[in-house]
Amino acid sequence: MKFKKWDQRDSSDKWYKINLRRKYLPKNARVLDLFCGNGEIYKNVYKGNVKEYLGIDKEKVHSDKICIKTNNLFYVAKNDISYFDVFDLDDYGSPWKLLYLILKKYQGPEAIFFITDGLKLHQNVDGNVTKWVSATEQIPCKMNIPGLNRWYLDIFLTMLLDIQKRFYVKIENSIYLFNSQKTVCYWYLKMIKV
Numbered sequence: 001m002k003f004k005k006w007d008q009r010d011s012s013d014k015w016y017k018i019n020l021r022r023k024y025l026p027k028n029a030r031v032l033d034l035f036c037g038n039g040e041i042y043k044n045v046y047k048g049n050v051k052e053y054l055g056i057d058k059e060k061v062h063s064d065k066i067c068i069k070t071n072n073l074f075y076v077a078k079n080d081i082s083y084f085d086v087f088d089l090d091d092y093g094s095p096w097k098l099l100y101l102i103l104k105k106y107q108g109p110e111a112i113f114f115i116t117d118g119l120k121l122h123q124n125v126d127g128n129v130t131k132w133v134s135a136t137e138q139i140p141c142k143m144n145i146p147g148l149n150r151w152y153l154d155i156f157l158t159m160l161l162d163i164q165k166r167f168y169v170k171i172e173n174s175i176y177l178f179n180s181q182k183t184v185c186y187w188y189l190k191m192i193k194v
Helices: 013-024 040-046 072-078 096-105 119-126 131-137 148-167
Strands: 030-033 052-057 067-069 086-090 110-117 169-178 185-193
Touching: 013 040, 013 110, 013 169, 013 185, 030 040, 040 052, 052 072, 072 096, 086 096, 096 110, 096 148, 148 169, 148 185
Parallel strands: 030 052, 030 086, 052 067, 086 110
Antiparallel strands: 110 185, 169 185
């Protein structure tokens, strides 16, 4: 599996995310936006461009008509998500637990994920191995490894290989770009059930 780095020339981090989604959003998408927040991505990408949209956020939602204010892990665990084919995980933390939960439940033939991954930022700050990195890389959890962030792409690749094996999917396409500070990584992933 290879990653393709996307060459985005706009200097605004918000526009990195927006343009990545605009470029790779399929026609007639049914979007489950699991960190909808104040609706920046909705207004700039999804509004008027998708077949269906549902936003979920535990703190704030941009519209009571198309969003639900609840914990996204709880929502995914308790609801049928097979209707959706695009999942937006715009989490500045690490969205791995939610991604694994979606893939465990999802029954559709293919899915697209837009991910904002803050794992690199977490690694920059403390160098501690997270549970997800520990599980896929076989490194003791909470072990401090200075400079761990240098292997972010290798760690991400290992996690994706684990996803393919565990959930019987093929990652057909993966595009990434870093924010301007190189602390957060934006991803587009297209997965197909095999």
